[in-house]
Amino acid sequence: MDTMDDVVRSFDLVLLPGDGIGPEVLQAAVDVLEAVAEGNNLDIRYTTLLVGGAAIDAYETPLRTQDLERCRKADALLLGAVGGPTWDELSVETRPERALLRLRSELNLGINLRPVTWTAAGGRHAPLTEEVAQGADIAFVRELTGGVYFGQPSYYHRTVGGRHAVDTSTYSEKQVQAVLEFAFELARSRRGKVTSVDKANVMNTSRLWREVATEYGRENPDVELEHALVDSFAMSLIRSPRTYDVVVTENLFGDILTDLAGVIAGSLGVLPSASLRPGGGERRFGLYEPIHGSAPSLRGQDVANPVGSILSLALMLHWSLGRTDLANKVQHAVSQVMAGERLTADLVGKGTTAVGTREFTAAVIEQLKERGGARERRDIRHHVA
Numbered sequence: 001m002d003t004m005d006d007v008v009r010s011f012d013l014v015l016l017p018g019d020g021i022g023p024e025v026l027q028a029a030v031d032v033l034e035a036v037a038e039g040n041n042l043d044i045r046y047t048t049l050l051v052g053g054a055a056i057d058a059y060e061t062p063l064r065t066q067d068l069e070r071c072r073k074a075d076a077l078l079l080g081a082v083g084g085p086t087w088d089e090l091s092v093e094t095r096p097e098r099a100l101l102r103l104r105s106e107l108n109l110g111i112n113l114r115p116v117t118w119t120a121a122g123g124r125h126a127p128l129t130e131e132v133a134q135g136a137d138i139a140f141v142r143e144l145t146g147g148v149y150f151g152q153p154s155y156y157h158r159t160v161g162g163r164h165a166v167d168t169s170t171y172s173e174k175q176v177q178a179v180l181e182f183a184f185e186l187a188r189s190r191r192g193k194v195t196s197v198d199k200a201n202v203m204n205t206s207r208l209w210r211e212v213a214t215e216y217g218r219e220n221p222d223v224e225l226e227h228a229l230v231d232s233f234a235m236s237l238i239r240s241p242r243t244y245d246v247v248v249t250e251n252l253f254g255d256i257l258t259d260l261a262g263v264i265a266g267s268l269g270v271l272p273s274a275s276l277r278p279g280g281g282e283r284r285f286g287l288y289e290p291i292h293g294s295a296p297s298l299r300g301q302d303v304a305n306p307v308g309s310i311l312s313l314a315l316m317l318h319w320s321l322g323r324t325d326l327a328n329k330v331q332h333a334v335s336q337v338m339a340g341e342r343l344t345a346d347l348v349g350k351g352t353t354a355v356g357t358r359e360f361t362a363a364v365i366e367q368l369k370e371r372g373g374a375r376e377r378r379d380i381r382h383h384v385a
């Protein structure tokens with residue numbers, strides 16, 4: 001949808017700053033959103049809720065049920081990051097990460113889109129040579145509500161015979177179909193190729209995955225489908241990243257492979273993500289967050305790279321707000337600034353100067369302003385419900 005809406009539309013946006021650098025990078029995205037909304041018929045209503053470690057400290061739970069219900073009513077959710085050493089001793093069921101996992105599963109966000117693109121700025125920092133990585137542009141589609149993340153039984157027991165732990169991976173045909181459908185549709189708007197990654201030589205869930213993918217591929221011959229085993233794929237991804245277009249895979253493999261793909265982008269700090277509900281539609285509900293963690297050691301120092309968060313906002317403008325025109329503007333402004341001389345510490349190198357999160361964000365807004373005005377800064381801390 002590349003049309004400019006001429007009626008003002010209101011969107012109910014829930015902000016989930018979380019922990020560590022989460023609040024700072026989310027603030028950057030909100031500043032950019034305010035700048036791009038101005039004069040573009042967008043009226044955003046904000047609600048800020050505590051999640052993760054911040055919620056554990058305030059309410060003794062990583063996500064209150066009433067907050068989950070509030071999220072369900074929103075048009076979209078924008079999240080910073082969760083977790084940190086303060087909460088390391090907690091069990092997996094009570095850790096900050098549980099907030100994220102609950103949101104994903106209870107809001108049925110089975111499709112996780114993680115675009116990874118090579119940029120010159122990131123490329124200078126990538127251990128891969130330009131020859132190998134230049135021009136790489138991969139859209140990872142990670143299944144997000146199944147696999148070992150949610151399978152039962154899952155427990156950790158201390159017994160007289162020693163400690164014993166179990167995790168279970170489960171997948172249904174429907175879950176696999178939903179991500180494949182999304183991956184194929186996405187490939188049609190890109191270079192027309194899907195790589196399905198599994199471990200079909202060992203795991204039953206992967207055998208199911210490959211069967212469903214093969215059948216779906218047969219019914220949709222307009223898209224080129226290839227299968228790869230996750231171990232050899234990991235090597236090939238780094239050896240020849242340009243060969244891949246859309247990569248679709250299960251929850252755990254997707255978690256690992258997208259961090260690995262950060263090597264192609266040069267920094268995890270620049271990678272965005274969208275978690276979407278299967279089923280389509282022009283304005284679908286989604287949770288948007290950078291793929292990096294909460295980086296507790298960088299917290300409050302104004303050094304975090306806000307690009308992953310700002311590009312997540314761009315994904316939100318496209319998938320949940322139906323404003324591809326504005327998504328493109330944001331993406332373009334980020335590219336312009338990234339091609340310049342002022343970069344955050346993770347990307348700084350020869351011929352460039354390190355700037356803070358705020359200064360980098362201001363430069364992005366400056367770029368946007370050339371195409372429309374920016375409003376006063378809205379402090380997300382003023383809106384905690």
Ligand code: IPM
Pocket residue numbers: 083097100101255291
């Ligand atoms: C991610 C993260 C999460 C995951 C953690 C924080 C639970 O690593 O989004 O990739 O494992 O999915």
Ligand code: MG
Pocket residue numbers: 255256259
């Ligand atoms: Mg991860």
